Amino acid sequence: MSKRVIIDADKPLSQSLLWDIQRAYFLQAGMKAWQDDVVPSDISSNPVMARAYSQIVFGYLRDCFAAAQRGEFELDPSQPINIIELGAGSGRLAYHFLQTFLPRYRQSPFASQPIRYVMTDFVPEILEFWRKHERFQPFFEAGILDVALFDVMEMERPFHLQISKQTLTPTNTTDPVILIANYFFDSIPQDSFVIEEGLLCQNLLTLSSSQPEPDLADPALWDRLELHYEPIPLADTPYDEPRYNQILTDYEASLPDCSFSFPNVGLDCLRYWSGFGNGRLLFLTSDRGYSTPDALVSQPDPLPNLHGSFSLMVNYHAISEFASHSKGLVGQVPYYQDNIQVLAYLLGQGAQQAPETQLAFTEAVSQGGPDDFHALKNVVERQYATMNLPELLSFLRMSGWDASIFTHMHPHLQKATKTADPAWYPDVAQALQQIWQHYLPLRLDDTVQEAIRDVLSLMGYQDFTDET
Numbered sequence: 001m002s003k004r005v006i007i008d009a010d011k012p013l014s015q016s017l018l019w020d021i022q023r024a025y026f027l028q029a030g031m032k033a034w035q036d037d038v039v040p041s042d043i044s045s046n047p048v049m050a051r052a053y054s055q056i057v058f059g060y061l062r063d064c065f066a067a068a069q070r071g072e073f074e075l076d077p078s079q080p081i082n083i084i085e086l087g088a089g090s091g092r093l094a095y096h097f098l099q100t101f102l103p104r105y106r107q108s109p110f111a112s113q114p115i116r117y118v119m120t121d122f123v124p125e126i127l128e129f130w131r132k133h134e135r136f137q138p139f140f141e142a143g144i145l146d147v148a149l150f151d152v153m154e155m156e157r158p159f160h161l162q163i164s165k166q167t168l169t170p171t172n173t174t175d176p177v178i179l180i181a182n183y184f185f186d187s188i189p190q191d192s193f194v195i196e197e198g199l200l201c202q203n204l205l206t207l208s209s210s211q212p213e214p215d216l217a218d219p220a221l222w223d224r225l226e227l228h229y230e231p232i233p234l235a236d237t238p239y240d241e242p243r244y245n246q247i248l249t250d251y252e253a254s255l256p257d258c259s260f261s262f263p264n265v266g267l268d269c270l271r272y273w274s275g276f277g278n279g280r281l282l283f284l285t286s287d288r289g290y291s292t293p294d295a296l297v298s299q300p301d302p303l304p305n306l307h308g309s310f311s312l313m314v315n316y317h318a319i320s321e322f323a324s325h326s327k328g329l330v331g332q333v334p335y336y337q338d339n340i341q342v343l344a345y346l347l348g349q350g351a352q353q354a355p356e357t358q359l360a361f362t363e364a365v366s367q368g369g370p371d372d373f374h375a376l377k378n379v380v381e382r383q384y385a386t387m388n389l390p391e392l393l394s395f396l397r398m399s400g401w402d403a404s405i406f407t408h409m410h411p412h413l414q415k416a417t418k419t420a421d422p423a424w425y426p427d428v429a430q431a432l433q434q435i436w437q438h439y440l441p442l443r444l445d446d447t448v449q450e451a452i453r454d455v456l457s458l459m460g461y462q463d464f465t466d467e468t
């Protein structure tokens, strides 16, 4: 048997070398992670998700304005309400959000209150890409969009907005903050624990390889890597923050023997951002994970799910416990979301101060939200071949003109258009126009553009994709 080389020994998961490998991947890949479709993002950054978030943000704005009118706090009309997206990656969620949110916001009673969406990531090259993208320019020029470097491992660094050249601090950012993090908590460090015969142990991780690994960015490293967890009884409370330790103590007292992860770095991040906005924070988040104790106890030791980078399931149950211990409010559906967990957390505001936010969450998520849409999408896309043209167009409309759905549907749409009565052509052309407008291209040789051109030319329509 060949001898294994230990490359990292007995570390709490959140301090493991695994996360250096993760960072090396994102830093090296830059925008290619999404241009080459390596890191999945269709389910977390699509128009349906953006529409749901926009509805919840509106509910939240209604609550904030009502509370300010009641004199519960002061809303400063000279500074924007910031919507800050962490780990924004491709930038597509931001683009979809602005498209659905802005027309409504501009006609709303809050239109005199400035609002700003800030896309963040820790990879400088990604920020450069966003800054140069022509589809973002009108939003930059209107002062409604900004970009900032934010690294959850270096939160002490000044939060500097690169377009407006302002630096946000807890002191100068007094209006409520809205935080968005999709497929983010699954990509940042977390810890792992085990309850063995009723005793809480911390899982320590050892990484070994068949050879020394000087280059953590080597993609072949994953084929050589082995992970080994060792549960070690805790000699002391593991965290400085009593609320984290309390959650672990509660788990030890209430859960059967099981293994679970703990989002310590995610919670640090949430605490950091709740220092802004005078403690008033709406946090919207979607990820692979679990939010009920039943799902929590059925988890194996955390194993990376590889897709260029890797991801681990997120323990939303612990985040909900933290929010409840912090007198916050949790927006969570009363059933299992099979594809993606979508949750909202309100910190710094009680239930009686947030009726509109809660209602909006119910309407946008619990009564049929992004997870439900994804489930149905999986079924409908297997039926494209049997669907007629109006049916295909209906589904595109319901998707919020999702270009990724259009790409999969394209051969069938092409075929259905070919045999359709030309009376349908204006509707098809209008659909293609909408898809193009709602799309954020990431590369020059773009397949969506090609597919749109194909259908336009089939109908004898002029190509509009060169004009943006």
Ligand SMILES: C[S@@+](CC[C@H](N)C(=O)[O-])C[C@H]1O[C@@H](n2cnc3c(N)ncnc32)[C@H](O)[C@@H]1O
Binding pocket: 023, 026, 039, 040, 041, 042, 044, 045, 086, 087, 088, 089, 090, 121, 122, 123, 150, 151, 152, 153, 181, 182, 183, 184, 187, 188
């Ligand atoms: C799985 S991707 C998700 C991207 C996007 N939110 C989406 O849903 O498609 C994770 C993102 O988090 C960023 N990220 C990873 N580690 C980070 C860290 N330590 N601080 C800030 N962002 C980080 C990555 O660069 C990447 O954009």
